[in-house]
Amino acid sequence: MIELFGQNIRTNRRQSSKGNQLKWENDGIWYKADYTGYEGLAEYMISHLLKKSTLAEQEFVCYDLEEIKYGTVIYNGAKSKNFLNEDWQIITLERLFHNFFGESLYKSMYRIPDHEERLRFLVQQVERMTGLQNFGVYMNKLLTIDAFFLNEDRHMHNIAVLMNGKISQRPYPMLDWKSRILVTTETRSRMKSIEARAEYRYSKVE
Numbered sequence: 001m002i003e004l005f006g007q008n009i010r011t012n013r014r015q016s017s018k019g020n021q022l023k024w025e026n027d028g029i030w031y032k033a034d035y036t037g038y039e040g041l042a043e044y045m046i047s048h049l050l051k052k053s054t055l056a057e058q059e060f061v062c063y064d065l066e067e068i069k070y071g072t073v074i075y076n077g078a079k080s081k082n083f084l085n086e087d088w089q090i091i092t093l094e095r096l097f098h099n100f101f102g103e104s105l106y107k108s109m110y111r112i113p114d115h116e117e118r119l120r121f122l123v124q125q126v127e128r129m130t131g132l133q134n135f136g137v138y139m140n141k142l143l144t145i146d147a148f149f150l151n152e153d154r155h156m157h158n159i160a161v162l163m164n165g166k167i168s169q170r171p172y173p174m175l176d177w178k179s180r181i182l183v184t185t186e187t188r189s190r191m192k193s194i195e196a197r198a199e200y201r202y203s204k205v206e
């Protein structure tokens with residue numbers, strides 16, 4: 001267990017569709033508290049499975065489980081190493097596109113009815129804005145992992161590039177596994193209901 005304090009809080013002001021996890025940073029380690037269920041366990045399991053894949057270690061963030069004490073509350077959650085050097089910053093694709101063109105990437109993409117054309121548009125625009133090559137390969141890997149692990153929370157605010165003062169850029173390591181494998185309190189409630197019905201039926205057989 002680690003105890004964290006107000007000066008460590010780093011929670012994002014922009015709340016996602018799945019809520020907003022409490023986040024902290026301390027001595028080069030990021031911590032996230034569970035918000036809707038077992039996000040920390042999901043991120044731990046999926047990232048450790050990816051270590052067995054053909055992905056290179058720098059292509060994704062690996063999580064470990066952690067108990068976090070903040071104030072009088074103890075949270076379950078996960079921790080990961082800070083992958084940013086001091087001169088690097090994270091630029092989401094939504095922010096990058098808005099800075100270049102003055103409009104929303106999300107809205108621009110959804111004017112395109114065909115999903116394959118949307119992806120092609122996204123890849124072309126990112127490579128055009130950043131000079132990155134093979135961004136389509138990165139998106140292929142990311143969306144394959146999302147589909148395999150049933151991610152339901154991928155959007156233009158959690159796909160990003162890394163930039164430094166020299167405008168050097170590279171893709172953002174794959175992360176944000178918290179909404180995968182249907183790990184939410186809603187799913188947990190459904191599972192408990194299914195278990196209760198199964199126990200009732202079994203007792204009737206007995």
